[in-house]
Amino acid sequence: MATVDTSTLASLGLTSATKAASTTGSSAGAIGQADFLTLMTVQLKNQDPLKPLDSQQFLGQLAQFSTVQGIEQMQAAMGSMASVMESDQTLRAAALVGHDAMVAASSVTLAPGAPLDGEITATSAGPVTLEITDANGNTVRTLSATAATSGALAFHWDGLTDAGAAATGGTYTIKAVAGATAASRAASATALDVGLIAHVDSVSIESSGLTLNLAGVGGFPLSSIRRVS
Template identity: 30%
Template sequence: MSILPSTQTKTEALQQPGNPAAFAPSTALGQKDFLLLLTTQMMNQDPTQPMDPTAFVSDLTQMSQLEATAQLNQSVMAMTAGFQNLQVMQASSMIGKNVVAKGEVFSHQAGEASTIRLNTSEPLKDAKLVITNGSGVVRELSYPSLARGDTSISWDGKNAAGLDMTSGEYQLVAYGYNAEGDIKSVNSYVGTSVRSVSVEPDGSMMLTLATGERVKMDAVREIS
């Protein structure tokens, strides 16, 4: 029995489509190709008008700098991608954690006091903290003055009539007046938990809180 392929088999094998890309020359011009071009140019130069060696060195230096820049860009991109992956892994550990973050919405538990932290960049007087829900104003707390920096405020969970409010989400608005009499808003920081973490197109980390608010990572003041 013959082990040689038949004529028909040989013909079919020759007619099988190949992979042109596997044999296609590289389209990238590297330093080796650049040196080959320069060497060929020197071998075929006009003896009466030889090449300027200064121009040769300058071209070679520019080629080396271009390759170094391309390699540096690739390294920076790889480092950036690795850093973002590390950020995601670190931020994922925050899911379910209790945090104190900048926001205007907080969760209140009936029968318990809620602690709110106010922050102002300058001393204020006649400050007010207005607590509201879906039905309107629940309670308005007044303070003769607020010192610059953080001030902890405790709400006993009662409305203006002294009745305990039900559990749920409430909104905050805080403001006061500076020495010139201008009204100034006051930043509020509330306790909540982290529901999820996401990465924005610009690489920044965003936290979705239990209240539904989305804040940046740098808005978090405490983690527990």
């Protein structure tokens, strides 16, 4: 692209305006569309008739400016839409306070002797074994139940160990497998899905998203909720 003699611009009283446009563009990190149009007009007015400027380059760059501007406007619109959706989701989540919710989780932090309710998804009718282990992998309590058919099977842990004492506070893992023998609880056994049920005390807005605070079992992301009653 041909350049313009600054002395020519000065004689037309355009030097200061050009500098202002340049300063504005540099402060924003790049030349603006309005500044580009000003420079384009000045160069077209002062071009050498024997060496005319390439108008296609100007039009190509102008199209690029328009594209970038359109993308920025679209990003701003998407940001506004995301904010509205987040606010709507927060209001919907707040309506869950006071209800019982089931979350898809197999690990939970409990207070000493705290009870726990939940559901096992049985794959077929028959006996099911529920094994509760502490953070060290030690079996604290083993429960047995019988599924009449495939589907949801409720369970309740009273917070006691197999010895009848209150379990200490800490993190516990709940594993359910089909069968009622020791072999069915082997590492190679297929685990059944487990859901935990608790009362929704409150809803927190975290950087990672909305979190439902369940009584006695802690906070869980909204995405982990499987049922509300």
